[in-house]
Amino acid sequence: MQSLLTNLLILDSILIVIAVLMQPSKQQDALSALSGGATDLFGKSKSRGFEAFMEKVTVVLGVAFFGLSIALMYLSSH
16 A cells, blocks of 8 residues: 555656646746836736646645655554
8 A cells, every 4th residue: 555655646746747847937927026026016817728727737736745645654654
C-alpha cells in the first residue's frame, strides 16, 4: 500500500509540474509587480476558457498531493 501511494505521489508531482508549465504566462502581472501595480487596481478579470481549466486542474492536483502526502505520513508512522 505504501509503495502504491508513493508511486501516486510521484505521478501527481510530475502532473503538477506539467500543469503549471502549461498555464499561460501573465506578462502584465510581472511588470506591474515591479512598477507598483496601481494601474491594474480595478482591472482584474476572471479567467476564462483554458486558463480557468488549468487553474482548476492545478488546484485539484495540489489537493491530491497534500492528501497523498498526509496518507503516506500516516502509514509510515503506524
